[in-house]
Amino acid sequence: MDILKQSISMSIKNIRTNKMRSFLTTLGIIIGVTAVIALITIVHGVYDSVMGQFSELGANTITVSVTGNAMKTGISDSDIENIEALKYVNGTSPSVTTTATVMYEGSKNTVTVQGRSDAYFRNTTTNLVLGRELTSLEMDGSVYTCIIDRDCAQTFFLGTNPLGQTLKLNGYTYTVVGLTDDGSDDDNSSFNSFGQSSSNAGTVIIPYRNALRMTSSGNITSLEVYVSDTRYSDAVTAAVENILSESFSNDSDSYNVTNMDSLIQSMETTENMLMAMLGGIASISLLVGGIGIMNMMLVSVSERTKEIGLRKALGAEPSRIQMQFLLESIFLSLTGGFVGVILGLIISYVASTLMSTTFEIQMSAILLGVGFSAAIGIIFGWVPARRASRLNPIDALRNSDG
Incomplete structure (x- = not known):
């Protein structure tokens, strides 16, 4: 536990040391999570409003229209x-x-x-x-x-x-x-x-x-x-x-029979497809953000080659160095995820108010955004962290001196 606490403390310290770069790195995650939360919440609110109008028409109603x-x-x-x-x-x-x-x-x-x-x-x-x-x-x-x-x-x-x-x-x-x-x-x-x-x-x-x-x-x-x-x-x-x-x-062209229940089921299917499509589109921003995190961590490994060499020369285990860089990546992505959740809820609330639709916090969208951002931090932070843990201490010290 002491080793974990030290790794967390050092990770947070390194992130604060490069505030501007850390902010720009998390910007992609923030935009992606914001888009996921806002789009899914707004679409769900519009769907609820439309379904409310259909319910007023009567779910037990079959409508017959005749052209003759x-x-x-x-x-x-x-x-x-x-x-x-x-x-x-x-x-x-x-x-x-x-x-x-x-x-x-x-x-x-x-x-x-x-x-x-x-x-x-x-x-x-x-x-x-x-x-x-x-x-x-x-x-x-x-x-x-x-x-x-x-x-x-x-x-x-x-x-x-x-x-x-x-x-x-x-x-x-x-x-x-x-x-x-x-x-x-x-x-x-x-x-x-x-x-x-x-x-x-x-x-x-x-x-x-x-x-x-x-x-x-x-x-x-x-x-x-x-x-x-x-x-x-x-x-x-x-x-x-x-x-x-x-x-x-x-002559089937002379009349049309509309079942309200079937129409509601079709709309529910359409909503699920639309939610999946919007989530996929917004997730592209998260993917771009993950690439940004990986790029920053690779740069950080290059800049801190001497530090890594000294720590390994003093007996630091590769797993501990890998843990530190992985924690930095996860902290960056989760920070962007939490900020994106807050911004997404604010934007969706304002949009719902302007469009006079219902506003309801979608836990599925929040879990999707935060979970995806955490996964991004782990996946895209693993490569730089692994690279840092595999550095040879002698080569690291020689390259840093050169």
Whole structure:
């Protein structure tokens, strides 16, 4: 232990003696570790934010979109009934989006209209703050009730309770039965039928059959299928594709079925590949840093030839000399690794704050950076240390005198 303590003390002393050279030597390690920590942490934060948005869409949701063909242009009621009859299907919701004109107190306003079924409210979080959701009794197209968002309430019913109030959408009078808060303060704009710009006054959710009458085609081209057990999402997806294939005469180009679980799994695979690629790219800097450490240690061996010769002449064992130079290399690389970890966390935190993504310390990235830097110190320090331990004391003293 005394020999180890002396070797550590001498190694630290030699590093401090050449501060500038030691700093420049560790700079490659610092840059490499910083890049590893920052890139992996930032990418993981962006991934978590994106996955959070997908989770809000619903991991138990299968989305069907239809482009149609010459024989059939949309999803029929019989198709929906067949899909809803499938095992593990907890309902479906046609998704119909259009715009409607609202005449209010002499001014013309444009609102976004979303047509939904009662299954949508059973399977989706709608942030309802007042009133109730739409029910199955209102889905036949003969009932004119609606749910409005905060922007719509502020535009038409500022200062009053919107429940029970009425809105006239494209000439039809709808009664407000619910209020949602989507947390949006964006001021959207659209164009009316005359090409004049008008502000979008918010979003109104109505029964999907009512919304279909407002569209020019009247066809259902988008459908959300809710799965009761996500373990059977793939099986339900295959069954839905079979129904649509039969309905569209085996024309697979007429429709597209997207399984959210499969999409999430694909994104997870992509993230793992991206992490590995970024780690590999950033590790190149660590490799360059390791070469710099080896170069410095070789120069140090040349400069300290006389010291090595004297120590060996006085009886120092080759293993002790090798240990000292190896410790110097490891200290240099670990110092660069610790500084790189701190800088990488700072950079990733700032980047995550600016991009409004989640920041989470990735221990795997830290272990990768520090472990790689330690390995660099051992691998690239071993050659100079071995060279120093093999110097002949007589040749070393003669060369240093010359």
